[in-house]
Amino acid sequence: MKTSKVMLLLGLLLLMVIPSTIFAQSENQRPAYITVTTGHWNMDYENFNREKWIAVEKEFLDKVAKKNEFIIRSFVFLHRFTPDNTEIIFVNTYSSWDNIDKASQRNNELAKEAWPDEAKREEYFKKRNAYYADTHSDEIYVPIAGAKMLAPSDKEMIWLVVKGHFAFPEDGSRKEFDTLSKEYLDNVINKNEYIKGYYQHGHAWGADRTEYVRAFVIESMGDLDKMGKRSTELFKEHWPDEAKRKEFGKKMGKYFTGKHGDYIYTSVPELTK
Structure with missing residues (x-):
């Protein structure tokens, strides 16, 4: 090139x-990077229930993501009309490149605070991860x-x-x-x-x-x-x-x-x- x-x-x-006038004046509220993780449903999961899945994910949202000061916003999107009906999209926004890594570390800390007992923590994440296939892809915008x-x-x-x-x-x-x-x-x-x-x-x-x-x-x-x-x-x-x-x-x-x-x-x- x-x-x-x-x-x-x-x-x-x-x-x-995006210029600062579009967002709140706080630097922490101004997205500079957006991570998009495309995951996939575990199609072998039996007796899937949307409400139960939301409840499991909301527990993580309330106990971890919402308390993570390095994540500005987070969203979840489901397939409606795309080439792959197994898609589930997770989006997070950050105020700096460094905060992407800091957010990951902070998630680990908050997870240990939310589930201090290691066995219960492993039990929760096993239940959460069971909804998804092992494959996923990541993009940063x-x-x-x-x-x-x-x-x-x-x-x-x-x-x-x-x-x-x-x-x-x-x-x-x-x-x-x-x-x-x-x-x-x-x-x-x-x-x-x-x-x-x-x-x-x-x-x-x-x-x-x-x-x-x-x-x-x-x-x-x-x-x-x-x-x-x-x-x-x-x-x-x-x-x-x-x-x-x-x-x-x-x-x-x-x-x-x-x-x-x-x-x-x-x-x-x-x-x-």
């Missing part, structure tokens, strides 16, 4: 961290500016995750990308009443450094089509001239390969920090 493309890669993925923050809610939400890829054009620049992205976010995403939350992430550590992830949060599956139609309406309202729309699309499109995949998940509000 040429030097210019390397610099653009750094500009797009490492420097476009950096937030990209332009989040539409989801209001706190105790209801299940639909998360449409679109995984695309950056193209790193020779004639591109961070300034142009930021300007184009902000214009679209301000006039389409933020004005779309069906989009309750929106997040952009770039690769930090994992299998594919070109990965660009967008997450659209909506209230129901029925709102998916409405969201798309409304975005099209807003796009045409902001760029009423067809030639201008095509010009914008050409400028923005050069930053992406055009290849993407769509995944739909359901949040588990009971397991949210």
